[in-house]
Amino acid sequence: FCPGCQALQPPAPRPDLFRLMDCDRSFRVDPGQLQRRFRSLQRAVHPDRFGKRPPKEQHYSEQHSSLINKAYQTLLNPLSRGLYLLELKGVEPAKETDCDADSGFLMEVMEINEKLAESKNKDLEEVETSIKVKQEELTREVTAAFERDDLQEAKKLLGKMKYFANLEDKLKAKKIPT
Numbered sequence: 001f002c003p004g005c006q007a008l009q010p011p012a013p014r015p016d017l018f019r020l021m022d023c024d025r026s027f028r029v030d031p032g033q034l035q036r037r038f039r040s041l042q043r044a045v046h047p048d049r050f051g052k053r054p055p056k057e058q059h060y061s062e063q064h065s066s067l068i069n070k071a072y073q074t075l076l077n078p079l080s081r082g083l084y085l086l087e088l089k090g091v092e093p094a095k096e097t098d099c100d101a102d103s104g105f106l107m108e109v110m111e112i113n114e115k116l117a118e119s120k121n122k123d124l125e126e127v128e129t130s131i132k133v134k135q136e137e138l139t140r141e142v143t144a145a146f147e148r149d150d151l152q153e154a155k156k157l158l159g160k161m162k163y164f165a166n167l168e169d170k171l172k173a174k175k176i177p178t
Contacts, residue, residue, distance in 0.1 A: 007053075007054075007057055008045065008050065008053070008057045008060045008061055008064070009060065010060050010063065011060070011063050011064050011067050015067065015071075016088070017070070017071040017074055017075060017084060018075065020041075020067070020068070020071050021034055021037050021038070021041075021071050021072065021075055022037050023037075023075060025085070025088065026085075026146070027078075027081060027082060027085060027142060027143050027146035027147070027154075028143060028147075029075055029076075029081065031076060034072065034075055034076060035072075038068060038071075038072040041064075041068045042065060042068055045061050045064040045065055045068070046061070046065055047061045047062050047065055049061070078135075078139045078142065078161070079158060079161045079162065079165050082142050082146070082154060082157075082158045082161070083158055085146065085154075086151065086154065086155055086158065089151055091151050091152075091155055092155075093155065093158065093159075094155050094156060094158060094159030094162070095159075102160075105160060105163075108134075109163050109164075109167065112127060112130060112131065112167055113167065113170075115127050116167065116170055116171060116174060119174070124171060124174065124175060127171060128171055131164055131167050131168055131171060134164050135161065135164050135165075135168070138157055138160055138161045138164065139161070141157050142154055142157045142158060142161065145157055
């Protein structure tokens with residue numbers, strides 16, 4: 001907002017999502033604090049509050065609201081938060097082929113894929129549990145890698161998290177009744 005006239009200003013071209021959400025630039029975030037900041041920002045700039053303002057301010061309001069949603073979703077999800085942190089540090093994200101050297105990991109992913117393909121809806125709980133456990137384990141490992149400032153290890157682990165995020169998506173799609 002303009003300090004003089006209180007008119008809403010356009011968002012910065014490439015804002016730091018951590019700064020926007022009032023978080024430390026760290027892989028560890030407090031989801032409760034993140035949600036409170038999200039709600040506070042949305043209350044201030046939500047388009048519903050700008051219906052009677054000039055069209056330019058209405059447009060800025062939509063841009064801010066969209067940016068705040070993006071920041072919240074990015075920082076709330078461990079995978080997107082980690083990838084964003086790597087981006088801020090100038091590290092390219094892992095390619096699909098970067099995990100290919102770890103044959104044990106690829107076998108694990110293939111086995112879960114097979115179980116997903118074979119399972120009926122009522123048998124999916126076991127698969128869902130194994131995916132969730134693996135995601136939690138990878139999140140702990142990524143946290144430790146970022147805290148050691150081992151960006152290459154974090155990159156490798158985030159590549160593995162992508163595989164499990166894909167498995168999660170397949171699981172959700174399979175659970176939706178057709």
